[in-house]
Ligand code: BES
């Protein structure tokens with residue numbers, strides 16, 4: 001059974017009609033093909049983290065009509081799916097995690113047989129199989145579970161304003177199946193639209209064109225408003241995102257702006273004032289921004305990630321509002337995903353590095369263009385240190401988890417969220433850039449995004465593309481691209497971008513470690529990146545006098561910059577430094593960003609009697625405020641059951 005049989009003539013016709021590849025690529029039913037074969041039938045294109053059967057029936061459009069029920073913490077309503085079917089298709093298989101299915105009908109409203117398979121008991125969820133009887137559209141009436149992993153429902157007290165509740169979603173990697181019944185696989189692109197209702201006073205935003213910015217009154221539901229959205233570009237389903245709360249908006253440029261709670265809006269707008277410049281720089285590097293608007297949404301502090309590249313609406317943590325734009329490389333990162341990730345998407349989570357490695361590389365190029373080479377070099381050098389630390393943590397250079405292309409079958413795709421994908425991936429691209437020269441590399445990358453726009457990609461596909469369009473002679477083998485992608489460790493030709501400014505910092509580290517004299521530290525003149533290099537480069541064992549000297553001179557316990565605060569507290573905990581305890585507690589209760597929370601709890605648990613009871617006490621209080629993504633990690637570190 002092959003959809004290919006059906007599509008090939010169709011695609012050829014479209015090509016003739018539109019006289020160009022753009023239309024063909026965007027055609028809703030265009031199946032991603034590799035050498036005449038469906039990508040879903042290829043070894044690297046088969047997604048083991050989805051129950052979907054795209055070779056038989058494939059979702060091409062999702063239409064949501066949902067009520068956000070803040071009391072019951074459920075999304076309730078319907079999802080209508082458009083399908084393309086292979087000739088002899090019998091059923092469509094969707095992904096579901098905890099969905100309560102009430103009814104399934106076809107386009108004519110006639111009931112269809114459906115069955116919910118057994119839940120895997122872990123992140124995979126259960127297959128929802130619908131017998132089609134020829135139906136090319138199915139309408140599912142359903143509700144999400146109150147504990148849906150993709151959704152976090154916040155009480156008013158968990159927001160800045162404290163007046164209204166808040167809801168946000170996080171779809172990546174395979175969480176959207178907990179609130180949307182669709183084929184939840186990154187290689188199965190879908191256009192979508194939505195109508196969402198919420199109580200008066202709440203604004204709903206989504207990662208799509210917003211058709212009703214202020215919402216519309218609803219005749220038969222007084223006290224509620226409806227918001228409508230539309231995404232006409234086919235996107236990977238993990239990129240459907242929603243947030244709802246007391247949100248205000250401020251324009252930043254012609255095609256950009258920021259949403260935040262009213263009390264944070266001004267701070268957010270000034271932190272992100274360079275966004276237009278970043279978009280322009282990105283376009284000059286690698287081609288037109290294809291999504292229309294680029295807005296940012298600042299979430300409440302419970303948001304578990306730093307940022308999430310939801311199309312047209314990047315979600316960010318408020319912990320990057322440092323007041324001095326020093327952490328905006330995160331915005332450059334999420335913006336870069338508008339090409340790497342959102343246009344060209346990893347076909348499966350085994351190739352997560354195709355999203356993140358390319359994005360870290362691209363992010364750094366945006367930073368270089370907007371803030372200069374020195375700044376970019378510091379960021380790249382910090383990334384190198386993160387990568388080295390992660391290689392160690394993963395078990396060293398031999399560990400299979402240090403491969404770029406992974407085999408995550410049967411595992412949580414989040415296991416692949418390491419600095420291997422991010423930083424080793426970026427170092428690989430820098431190594432290629434240095435070999436072929438920046439001009440050739442940039443020209444290739446720009447065309448690569450165009451050629452593969454709105455398509456899934458695999459490591460094998462990348463290699464074929466590079467061999468055909470980038471390399472000359474035996475460059476590919478000289479670099480050893482297969483070794484880079486499929487073997488563990490770090491090849492010897494890895495390009496380490498080293499910051500000159502860090503030499504002075506490293507000097508200060510040595511001087512201070514020897515003398516304990518804070519006067520050798522040029523802190524006031526340092527950028528945030530130099531300060532981070534300093535704190536992370538200090539010996540992990542420090543005496544109390546030195547820690548006190550640092551704290552008293554640089555007020556580290558109350559550092560407003562979250563990255564500085566985190567780096568300091570990590571060091572302080574490792575040394576069981578009593579004067580940092582209050583700061584640790586306040587920090588852990590103030591936000592739920594996993595990148596900060598998880599390592600600090602780990603450090604506390606590693607600090608014996610000094611840290612363990614303290615960790616348990618804080619976690620007991622903080623846990624209800626954290627997102628499931630964060631508690632999922634911290635639960636492993638801080639067991640609460642034994643008291
Ligand atoms: N797409 C990721 C976030 C993500 C990855 C969520 C995998 C779920 C599963 C996002 O672009 C990202 O990488 N965020 C980073 C910040 C970035 C600057 C490295 C984060 O949140 O820490």
Ligand code: ZN
Nearest residue numbers: 333337356359
């Ligand atoms: Zn990313």
